[in-house]
Amino acid sequence: MLVEFELIRRAQQGDSEAFNKVVLAYRKRVLGTVGRLIARTEDVEDVAQEVFLRLYFSLDQLRAPEVFEPWLYRLTVNAAYDYLRKHRRRPEYRMSDLTEQQVMMADAAAGGRVERDASQQRKVREAVDSLLGAVSEADRILLLMKEVEGLSLRELEKIYRVKENALKVRLFRARQRVLKAFEAAEQKRQNG
Amino acid sequence: MQGSGSSDEELDSLLRAYREESPDPEPGAGFMPGLWRRIESRQRAVLSFDRMVRGFVTAAAALAIAIGAYVALPRTAPPVSGESYLEALAEANTLDTPENVGPVRLDLNEPSR
Numbered sequence: 001m002l003v004e005f006e007l008i009r010r011a012q013q014g015d016s017e018a019f020n021k022v023v024l025a026y027r028k029r030v031l032g033t034v035g036r037l038i039a040r041t042e043d044v045e046d047v048a049q050e051v052f053l054r055l056y057f058s059l060d061q062l063r064a065p066e067v068f069e070p071w072l073y074r075l076t077v078n079a080a081y082d083y084l085r086k087h088r089r090r091p092e093y094r095m096s097d098l099t100e101q102q103v104m105m106a107d108a109a110a111g112g113r114v115e116r117d118a119s120q121q122r123k124v125r126e127a128v129d130s131l132l133g134a135v136s137e138a139d140r141i142l143l144l145m146k147e148v149e150g151l152s153l154r155e156l157e158k159i160y161r162v163k164e165n166a167l168k169v170r171l172f173r174a175r176q177r178v179l180k181a182f183e184a185a186e187q188k189r190q191n192g
Numbered sequence: 193m194q195g196s197g198s199s200d201e202e203l204d205s206l207l208r209a210y211r212e213e214s215p216d217p218e219p220g221a222g223f224m225p226g227l228w229r230r231i232e233s234r235q236r237a238v239l240s241f242d243r244m245v246r247g248f249v250t251a252a253a254a255l256a257i258a259i260g261a262y263v264a265l266p267r268t269a270p271p272v273s274g275e276s277y278l279e280a281l282a283e284a285n286t287l288d289t290p291e292n293v294g295p296v297r298l299d300l301n302e303p304s305r
Contacts, residue, residue, distance in 0.1 A: 020224070027223060032216025045220060049227045056231050121213040128210040147207045148214075175203075182206075183199050 001069060002026060008065035019059070023052050030076055036148055037080035037141055039129045043087075051079045070158035073151070077141055077159060084137045134181040139174035146171055 002025040010018035030051050035044045054075050062071055132140045145151050145159070157164050275283065 023224065023227065027219050028216045031219055032214070035217060036211075036214050041217075044217065045223055045226070048219075049223070049230055052227050053230050053234065057234065124206075124209050124213045128206060131206075147204075148211045150211075179199055179203055182203055186199075 002029070005065035005068075008062070008068050012059050012062060012065075019056060022055075026072060027052070030072070033073075033076050033149060034080055036144055037077070038083055039125070040087075043083065047079050047083050050083075051076050054079065067158065070155060073145075073155075074159045077145065081137060081141060084141075131178055131181055131185075134177045135174045139170065139177075142167070142171060143174045143178065147175075 003022055007018050007021055011022050027048065031044055031048045034047045034051065035041065038044065038047060051072070055072060058075070062068060132143065135143065142156070142160075145156060146153075151159070153164050153167055156162075156167050160167065
Protein backbone atom coordinates (compact mmCIF):
# COMPACT_ATOMS: atom_id res chain seq x y z
CA MET A 1 0.00 0.00 0.00
CA LEU A 2 1.25 3.47 -0.88
CA VAL A 3 -0.91 5.16 1.78
CA GLU A 4 -2.12 4.44 5.30
CA PHE A 5 -5.50 2.75 5.74
CA GLU A 6 -6.54 5.72 7.88
CA LEU A 7 -6.17 8.04 4.90
CA ILE A 8 -8.45 5.81 2.83
CA ARG A 9 -10.99 5.82 5.67
CA ARG A 10 -10.91 9.61 5.84
CA ALA A 11 -11.32 9.87 2.08
CA GLN A 12 -14.29 7.49 2.34
CA GLN A 13 -15.88 9.84 4.84
CA GLY A 14 -15.70 12.68 2.32
CA ASP A 15 -12.44 14.33 3.40
CA SER A 16 -11.28 16.06 0.20
CA GLU A 17 -7.77 16.62 1.47
CA ALA A 18 -7.38 12.91 2.22
CA PHE A 19 -8.72 12.04 -1.24
CA ASN A 20 -6.24 14.45 -2.79
CA LYS A 21 -3.39 12.71 -0.97
CA VAL A 22 -4.59 9.31 -2.15
CA VAL A 23 -4.63 10.54 -5.76
CA LEU A 24 -1.17 12.07 -5.41
CA ALA A 25 0.17 8.76 -4.11
CA TYR A 26 -1.39 6.58 -6.82
CA ARG A 27 -1.61 8.78 -9.90
CA LYS A 28 1.79 7.83 -11.34
CA ARG A 29 1.07 4.12 -11.01
CA VAL A 30 -2.38 4.54 -12.54
CA LEU A 31 -0.97 6.63 -15.40
CA GLY A 32 1.61 3.92 -16.12
CA THR A 33 -0.94 1.10 -16.08
CA VAL A 34 -3.41 3.04 -18.22
CA GLY A 35 -0.63 3.94 -20.67
CA ARG A 36 0.31 0.29 -21.15
CA LEU A 37 -3.31 -0.85 -21.37
CA ILE A 38 -4.54 1.67 -23.91
CA ALA A 39 -1.22 2.20 -25.70
CA ARG A 40 -2.10 5.77 -26.67
CA THR A 41 -0.11 8.43 -24.91
CA GLU A 42 -2.38 11.33 -25.89
CA ASP A 43 -5.34 9.99 -23.91
CA VAL A 44 -3.55 8.55 -20.89
CA GLU A 45 -4.22 11.50 -18.55
CA ASP A 46 -7.85 11.66 -19.58
CA VAL A 47 -8.43 7.96 -18.81
CA ALA A 48 -6.45 8.19 -15.55
CA GLN A 49 -8.61 11.14 -14.47
CA GLU A 50 -11.67 9.06 -15.29
CA VAL A 51 -10.30 6.33 -12.97
CA PHE A 52 -9.98 8.77 -10.07
CA LEU A 53 -13.34 10.34 -10.87
CA ARG A 54 -14.96 6.91 -10.58
CA LEU A 55 -12.97 6.34 -7.41
CA TYR A 56 -14.27 9.57 -5.89
CA PHE A 57 -17.91 8.67 -6.53
CA SER A 58 -17.62 5.01 -5.52
CA LEU A 59 -15.30 5.20 -2.55
CA ASP A 60 -18.23 4.89 -0.14
CA GLN A 61 -18.90 1.43 -1.59
CA LEU A 62 -15.45 0.16 -0.66
CA ARG A 63 -16.07 -2.26 2.19
CA ALA A 64 -12.59 -2.08 3.76
CA PRO A 65 -9.42 -0.01 3.14
CA GLU A 66 -7.48 -3.29 2.95
CA VAL A 67 -8.95 -4.03 -0.47
CA PHE A 68 -8.32 -0.55 -1.80
CA GLU A 69 -5.59 -1.50 -4.30
CA PRO A 70 -7.49 -4.31 -6.06
CA TRP A 71 -10.47 -1.92 -6.12
CA LEU A 72 -8.37 0.77 -7.78
CA TYR A 73 -6.97 -1.75 -10.27
CA ARG A 74 -10.51 -2.85 -11.07
CA LEU A 75 -11.51 0.75 -11.76
CA THR A 76 -8.39 1.17 -13.91
CA VAL A 77 -9.07 -1.97 -15.93
CA ASN A 78 -12.72 -1.00 -16.42
CA ALA A 79 -11.90 2.57 -17.49
CA ALA A 80 -9.25 1.33 -19.93
CA TYR A 81 -11.63 -1.30 -21.30
CA ASP A 82 -14.42 1.28 -21.73
CA TYR A 83 -11.99 3.59 -23.50
CA LEU A 84 -10.83 0.84 -25.86
CA ARG A 85 -14.41 -0.12 -26.68
CA LYS A 86 -15.22 3.50 -27.50
CA HIS A 87 -12.10 4.03 -29.59
CA ARG A 88 -11.79 0.94 -31.70
CA ARG A 89 -8.75 2.21 -33.54
CA ARG A 90 -6.36 -0.31 -32.04
CA PRO A 91 -4.12 -1.78 -34.74
CA GLU A 92 -5.47 -5.20 -35.57
CA TYR A 93 -2.47 -6.33 -37.52
CA ARG A 94 -0.45 -9.27 -36.34
CA MET A 95 3.24 -9.71 -35.74
CA SER A 96 3.44 -11.28 -39.19
CA ASP A 97 2.46 -7.90 -40.66
CA LEU A 98 5.37 -6.11 -39.04
CA THR A 99 8.29 -4.82 -41.02
CA GLU A 100 11.49 -6.81 -41.06
CA GLN A 101 13.12 -4.13 -38.94
CA GLN A 102 10.41 -4.29 -36.28
CA VAL A 103 10.60 -8.08 -36.12
CA MET A 104 14.36 -7.94 -35.74
CA MET A 105 13.99 -5.37 -32.99
CA ALA A 106 11.43 -7.50 -31.18
CA ASP A 107 13.69 -10.51 -31.57
CA ALA A 108 16.69 -8.62 -30.27
CA ALA A 109 14.69 -7.25 -27.35
CA ALA A 110 13.43 -10.73 -26.59
CA GLY A 111 16.98 -11.97 -26.47
CA GLY A 112 18.05 -8.95 -24.42
CA ARG A 113 20.76 -8.27 -26.94
CA VAL A 114 20.22 -4.65 -27.64
CA GLU A 115 21.06 -1.32 -26.07
CA ARG A 116 17.97 0.68 -26.80
CA ASP A 117 17.65 4.31 -27.70
CA ALA A 118 14.38 6.25 -27.85
CA SER A 119 13.43 5.13 -31.35
CA GLN A 120 14.30 1.53 -30.54
CA GLN A 121 12.17 1.76 -27.38
CA ARG A 122 9.27 2.92 -29.51
CA LYS A 123 9.79 0.02 -31.88
CA VAL A 124 9.77 -2.51 -29.03
CA ARG A 125 6.51 -1.02 -27.79
CA GLU A 126 5.01 -1.08 -31.28
CA ALA A 127 6.11 -4.69 -31.77
CA VAL A 128 4.50 -5.82 -28.50
CA ASP A 129 1.35 -3.81 -29.13
CA SER A 130 1.07 -5.46 -32.54
CA LEU A 131 1.68 -8.92 -31.07
CA LEU A 132 -1.09 -8.32 -28.55
CA GLY A 133 -3.40 -7.57 -31.48
CA ALA A 134 -3.65 -11.37 -31.77
CA VAL A 135 -6.08 -11.44 -28.82
CA SER A 136 -9.29 -9.62 -27.86
CA GLU A 137 -9.26 -6.35 -25.90
CA ALA A 138 -10.30 -8.18 -22.73
CA ASP A 139 -7.62 -10.85 -23.09
CA ARG A 140 -5.03 -8.25 -24.00
CA ILE A 141 -5.75 -6.38 -20.77
CA LEU A 142 -5.70 -9.58 -18.74
CA LEU A 143 -2.41 -10.65 -20.28
CA LEU A 144 -0.83 -7.25 -19.65
CA MET A 145 -2.01 -7.19 -16.05
CA LYS A 146 -0.38 -10.56 -15.48
CA GLU A 147 2.73 -10.46 -17.65
CA VAL A 148 3.61 -6.77 -17.68
CA GLU A 149 2.05 -5.27 -14.55
CA GLY A 150 3.22 -8.36 -12.69
CA LEU A 151 0.04 -9.05 -10.74
CA SER A 152 -0.36 -12.50 -9.22
CA LEU A 153 -3.25 -14.81 -10.00
CA ARG A 154 -4.60 -14.18 -6.51
CA GLU A 155 -4.58 -10.43 -7.12
CA LEU A 156 -6.23 -10.91 -10.50
CA GLU A 157 -8.85 -13.10 -8.85
CA LYS A 158 -9.73 -10.19 -6.55
CA ILE A 159 -9.81 -7.69 -9.41
CA TYR A 160 -11.85 -9.78 -11.84
CA ARG A 161 -13.88 -11.65 -9.20
CA VAL A 162 -13.34 -14.79 -11.21
CA LYS A 163 -12.01 -18.14 -9.96
CA GLU A 164 -8.27 -18.64 -10.30
CA ASN A 165 -8.69 -21.71 -12.52
CA ALA A 166 -10.87 -19.84 -15.00
CA LEU A 167 -8.28 -17.06 -15.13
CA LYS A 168 -5.49 -19.59 -15.70
CA VAL A 169 -7.34 -21.11 -18.63
CA ARG A 170 -8.06 -17.73 -20.18
CA LEU A 171 -4.48 -16.54 -19.69
CA PHE A 172 -3.09 -19.75 -21.13
CA ARG A 173 -5.22 -19.47 -24.27
CA ALA A 174 -4.39 -15.79 -24.75
CA ARG A 175 -0.69 -16.45 -24.29
CA GLN A 176 -0.82 -19.33 -26.75
CA ARG A 177 -2.34 -17.06 -29.37
CA VAL A 178 0.30 -14.39 -28.83
CA LEU A 179 3.02 -17.03 -28.89
CA LYS A 180 1.69 -18.39 -32.16
CA ALA A 181 1.82 -14.91 -33.72
CA PHE A 182 5.34 -14.46 -32.37
CA GLU A 183 6.50 -17.79 -33.82
CA ALA A 184 4.84 -17.03 -37.17
CA ALA A 185 6.69 -13.73 -37.37
CA GLU A 186 9.96 -15.41 -36.49
CA GLN A 187 9.36 -18.08 -39.10
CA LYS A 188 8.64 -15.44 -41.69
CA ARG A 189 11.82 -13.57 -40.82
CA GLN A 190 13.93 -16.73 -41.05
CA ASN A 191 12.42 -17.74 -44.38
CA GLY A 192 12.50 -14.25 -45.83
CA MET B 193 13.32 -20.46 -33.54
CA GLN B 194 14.00 -23.62 -31.61
CA GLY B 195 11.06 -25.06 -29.78
CA SER B 196 7.96 -23.85 -28.06
CA GLY B 197 9.82 -23.63 -24.72
CA SER B 198 12.36 -21.30 -26.25
CA SER B 199 9.60 -19.17 -27.78
CA ASP B 200 8.01 -18.97 -24.36
CA GLU B 201 11.20 -17.62 -22.85
CA GLU B 202 11.69 -15.17 -25.69
CA LEU B 203 8.15 -13.90 -25.30
CA ASP B 204 8.78 -13.43 -21.58
CA SER B 205 11.92 -11.45 -22.35
CA LEU B 206 10.08 -9.36 -24.90
CA LEU B 207 7.34 -8.55 -22.39
CA ARG B 208 9.96 -7.69 -19.76
CA ALA B 209 11.64 -5.37 -22.26
CA TYR B 210 8.24 -3.84 -23.00
CA ARG B 211 7.72 -3.16 -19.28
CA GLU B 212 11.14 -1.51 -19.08
CA GLU B 213 10.43 0.60 -22.16
CA SER B 214 7.11 1.82 -20.78
CA PRO B 215 7.92 3.41 -17.42
CA ASP B 216 5.18 5.12 -15.39
CA PRO B 217 5.00 8.67 -16.79
CA GLU B 218 5.12 11.81 -14.67
CA PRO B 219 1.69 13.43 -14.50
CA GLY B 220 1.28 16.81 -16.15
CA ALA B 221 0.83 20.02 -14.17
CA GLY B 222 -2.84 20.14 -15.11
CA PHE B 223 -3.66 16.67 -13.85
CA MET B 224 -4.94 17.52 -10.37
CA PRO B 225 -6.77 20.76 -11.29
CA GLY B 226 -8.33 18.92 -14.25
CA LEU B 227 -9.44 16.07 -12.01
CA TRP B 228 -11.08 18.41 -9.48
CA ARG B 229 -12.81 20.31 -12.27
CA ARG B 230 -14.29 17.04 -13.51
CA ILE B 231 -15.34 16.04 -9.98
CA GLU B 232 -17.05 19.41 -9.41
CA SER B 233 -18.74 19.31 -12.80
CA ARG B 234 -20.08 15.79 -12.08
CA GLN B 235 -21.24 16.91 -8.65
CA ARG B 236 -23.11 19.84 -10.20
CA ALA B 237 -24.73 17.50 -12.74
CA VAL B 238 -25.77 15.11 -9.95
CA LEU B 239 -27.09 18.02 -7.89
CA SER B 240 -29.16 19.49 -10.73
CA PHE B 241 -30.57 16.04 -11.56
CA ASP B 242 -31.42 15.64 -7.87
CA ARG B 243 -33.14 19.02 -7.91
CA MET B 244 -35.07 18.09 -11.04
CA VAL B 245 -36.22 14.82 -9.48
CA ARG B 246 -37.32 16.63 -6.32
CA GLY B 247 -39.22 19.19 -8.38
CA PHE B 248 -40.94 16.42 -10.31
CA VAL B 249 -41.87 14.57 -7.10
CA THR B 250 -43.24 17.79 -5.56
CA ALA B 251 -45.30 18.55 -8.66
CA ALA B 252 -46.64 14.99 -8.77
CA ALA B 253 -47.59 15.18 -5.09
CA ALA B 254 -49.34 18.54 -5.58
CA LEU B 255 -51.26 17.15 -8.57
CA ALA B 256 -52.30 14.08 -6.58
CA ILE B 257 -53.58 16.28 -3.73
CA ALA B 258 -55.50 18.49 -6.19
CA ILE B 259 -57.13 15.49 -7.87
CA GLY B 260 -57.97 14.00 -4.46
CA ALA B 261 -59.58 17.26 -3.33
CA TYR B 262 -61.56 17.53 -6.56
CA VAL B 263 -62.88 14.01 -6.21
CA ALA B 264 -63.70 14.44 -2.50
CA LEU B 265 -65.57 17.79 -2.84
CA PRO B 266 -69.41 17.45 -2.36
CA ARG B 267 -71.23 18.49 -5.49
CA THR B 268 -74.96 19.42 -6.04
CA ALA B 269 -76.27 16.40 -7.81
CA PRO B 270 -79.71 16.31 -9.54
CA PRO B 271 -82.43 14.95 -7.20
CA VAL B 272 -82.51 11.26 -7.49
CA SER B 273 -85.94 9.65 -7.53
CA GLY B 274 -86.49 6.60 -5.39
CA GLU B 275 -88.75 5.15 -8.06
CA SER B 276 -87.76 2.29 -10.26
CA TYR B 277 -87.87 2.68 -14.03
CA LEU B 278 -91.14 0.87 -14.36
CA GLU B 279 -92.69 2.98 -11.63
CA ALA B 280 -91.56 6.14 -13.33
CA LEU B 281 -92.93 4.87 -16.66
CA ALA B 282 -96.26 4.02 -15.13
CA GLU B 283 -96.36 7.47 -13.53
CA ALA B 284 -95.79 9.13 -16.85
CA ASN B 285 -98.41 7.11 -18.75
CA THR B 286 -101.01 6.41 -16.16
CA LEU B 287 -104.14 4.45 -17.15
CA ASP B 288 -106.21 7.12 -15.50
CA THR B 289 -105.41 9.66 -18.18
CA PRO B 290 -108.61 10.62 -20.02
CA GLU B 291 -107.29 9.74 -23.51
CA ASN B 292 -106.85 6.18 -22.46
CA VAL B 293 -109.74 5.53 -20.22
CA GLY B 294 -112.45 7.94 -21.42
CA PRO B 295 -115.69 6.46 -22.77
CA VAL B 296 -115.60 5.24 -26.32
CA ARG B 297 -117.83 7.40 -28.44
CA LEU B 298 -119.69 5.64 -31.17
CA ASP B 299 -121.63 7.69 -33.70
CA LEU B 300 -124.32 5.45 -35.12
CA ASN B 301 -125.27 7.92 -37.85
CA GLU B 302 -121.94 7.75 -39.46
CA PRO B 303 -122.00 5.52 -42.50
CA SER B 304 -120.01 2.39 -42.18
CA ARG B 305 -117.11 1.86 -44.53
